[in-house]
Amino acid sequence: MIELKSVSKTFDDKEVLKSISTSFLPGQTNLVIGQSGSGKTVLMKCIIGLMTPEKGEINYDGRNLLNMNRQETKMLRREIGMLFQNSALFDSLTVLENVMFPLNMFSNMRYKERAERALSCLDRVNLHDIGHLSPAEISGGMKKRVAIARAITLKPKYLFCDEPNSGLDPKTSIVIDQLIKEITQEYNITTIINTHDMNSVMENGDNIVFIHEGKLEWNGSKDKIITSSNKKLNDFIFASNLFKKVKNIEIGLMEDEG
Amino acid sequence: MSALNKVGEYTLLMQKVLTRPDRFRETCKQIVREMNNLGVSSIIIVLIISFFIGAVITIQIRLRVDNPMLPKYTTGLVTRDILLLEFSSTIMCLLLAGKVGSNIASEIGTMRITEQIDALDIMGVNSANFLILPKIVGLVLFSPILVIFSMIIGIVGGYMVSIFTDLITTDNYLYGLQTFFVPFYIKYSIIKTLVYSFLIASIAGYYGYYVKGGSLEVGKASTDSVVMSSITILIADLVLTQLLLT
Ligand SMILES: Nc1ncnc2c1ncn2[C@@H]1O[C@H](COP(=O)(O)OP(=O)(O)O)[C@@H](O)[C@H]1O
Numbered sequence: 001m002i003e004l005k006s007v008s009k010t011f012d013d014k015e016v017l018k019s020i021s022t023s024f025l026p027g028q029t030n031l032v033i034g035q036s037g038s039g040k041t042v043l044m045k046c047i048i049g050l051m052t053p054e055k056g057e058i059n060y061d062g063r064n065l066l067n068m069n070r071q072e073t074k075m076l077r078r079e080i081g082m083l084f085q086n087s088a089l090f091d092s093l094t095v096l097e098n099v100m101f102p103l104n105m106f107s108n109m110r111y112k113e114r115a116e117r118a119l120s121c122l123d124r125v126n127l128h129d130i131g132h133l134s135p136a137e138i139s140g141g142m143k144k145r146v147a148i149a150r151a152i153t154l155k156p157k158y159l160f161c162d163e164p165n166s167g168l169d170p171k172t173s174i175v176i177d178q179l180i181k182e183i184t185q186e187y188n189i190t191t192i193i194n195t196h197d198m199n200s201v202m203e204n205g206d207n208i209v210f211i212h213e214g215k216l217e218w219n220g221s222k223d224k225i226i227t228s229s230n231k232k233l234n235d236f237i238f239a240s241n242l243f244k245k246v247k248n249i250e251i252g253l254m255e256d257e258g
Numbered sequence: 259m260s261a262l263n264k265v266g267e268y269t270l271l272m273q274k275v276l277t278r279p280d281r282f283r284e285t286c287k288q289i290v291r292e293m294n295n296l297g298v299s300s301i302i303i304v305l306i307i308s309f310f311i312g313a314v315i316t317i318q319i320r321l322r323v324d325n326p327m328l329p330k331y332t333t334g335l336v337t338r339d340i341l342l343l344e345f346s347s348t349i350m351c352l353l354l355a356g357k358v359g360s361n362i363a364s365e366i367g368t369m370r371i372t373e374q375i376d377a378l379d380i381m382g383v384n385s386a387n388f389l390i391l392p393k394i395v396g397l398v399l400f401s402p403i404l405v406i407f408s409m410i411i412g413i414v415g416g417y418m419v420s421i422f423t424d425l426i427t428t429d430n431y432l433y434g435l436q437t438f439f440v441p442f443y444i445k446y447s448i449i450k451t452l453v454y455s456f457l458i459a460s461i462a463g464y465y466g467y468y469v470k471g472g473s474l475e476v477g478k479a480s481t482d483s484v485v486m487s488s489i490t491i492l493i494a495d496l497v498l499t500q501l502l503l504t
């Protein structure tokens with residue numbers, strides 16, 4: 001479980017995160033949603049320690065990241081996997097070498113074991129026989145999957161995904177969402193996903209944190225989102241006509257039932 | 259950002275770079291790769307330029323010192339000393355600053371803007387150390403080879419002039435090469451080159467590592483790193499010459 005207590009972050013004199021408190025449980029899909037520029041990436045970078053908030057607490061199963069010394073931070077990092085917006089695969093390495101990289105750096109396995117583990121992670125994300133290719137030679141969706149494989153090689157307890165769907169077609173997008181969801185449940189990982197993909201929100205949002213201009217505006221599950229009366233949330237979620245229609249239909253159904 | 263700030267930032271970065279690697283095995287692999295990427299791939303250009311400059315210096319000196327009062331060995335001697343003292347170290351490293359420096363800055367800069375450096379940091383890898391140290395070590399280890407090659411080929415260039423033109427006889431040229439030879443000059447040149455290589459790789463690494471923005475900024479960082487390392491090399495030349503030769 002990851003718990004935030006009044007996390008605030010300021011750049012120069014611009015308050016990007018305004019005292020955010022919430023918690024993220026393992027084994028479920030935790031989504032952080034909000035407009036572009038609302039502070040999702042900054043929040044994620046604060047949680048993983050790439051940025052340091054001025055105030056607050058970030059507790060990883062009770063261990064406050066902001067009180068850790070360097071050695072403790074280093075150990076925590078081994079428990080974290082991260083999926084970056086544009087995959088961030090290492091260009092100079094092949095696909096297999098990318099997935100093996102965390103093992104090369106942090107495990108004491110022999111080469112053969114490392115290669116086997118990497119191949120099994122690639123299998124898990126349904127990629128076969130592409131280990132020898134370089135990242136430049138595979139499609140965006142495949143890159144995302146390789147990045148997922150790389151993120152899970154060390155069996156992380158925490159997984160972070162920054163807009164895993166950006167730049168993907170709707171079908172591939174669903175595949176990636178599904179994969180993250182399955183892996184989260186399989187290994188009981190605490191997963192936090194930044195997204196503004198409404199499809200993921202409606203399909204997978206077990207716990208949704210809505211951020212508006214750096215403030216936590218709304219918190220709840222996908223079922224509650226339809227009936228929420230929060231104006232900012234409604235403006236954001238139902239900005240498109242399609243979702244407005246979906247909402248009306250769903251509410252109609254509920255009224256029929258009720 | 260002020261120059262002083264930059265020096266401070268550079269120094270802090272070097273503290274992160276010049277530490278024990280997380281994994282020796284991986285860093286060694288990287289060093290070999292960098293020696294190949296940065297060093298071996300520069301051999302050809304170093305050879306070509308050194309050959310022509312050696313030949314041109316020989317011709318120029320021969321034409322400038324066309325005075326019966328000057329001894330016949332002058333041309334060979336001056337050519338040799340220019341190559342040994344300045345060309346094969348300083349000028350060659352200015353060239354490397356352009357070729358290798360821009361390569362390093364753009365490679366690391368691209369890794370920064372595509373979040374590959376963040377990915378390393380997240381894994382708990384000391385990214386500065388992992389990326390920059392192998393480049394510094396690789397280039398520093400390989401650069402003496404480049405200097406020696408440059409010296410030899412430069413002198414061969416002059417020798418070709420003595421063979422293919424009647425400006426100077428081969429005997430005079432060879433005699434000049436051996437006259438008043440100071441072996442320390444070779445050591446001096448190599449010492450300078452070691453310092454320059456460190457400067458080139460570390461400054462380019464610094465500019466790449468702190469890129470913010472997109473591909474435009476990567477281009478700018480790469481140009482800036484070439485300018486800055488060239489200036490630093492020239493200043494270091496002045497200081498080292500004072501220290502080592504006077
Ligand atoms: N390193 C930084 N320095 C200054 N401002 C930043 C920095 N990173 C992000 N910001 C600002 O913080 C705000 C939130 O950005 P971000 O978290 O990237 O939004 P998003 O929700 O789209 O991920 C933006 O206004 C952005 O300009």
Ligand SMILES: [Mg+2]
Pocket residue numbers: 040041163
């Ligand atoms: Mg973002």
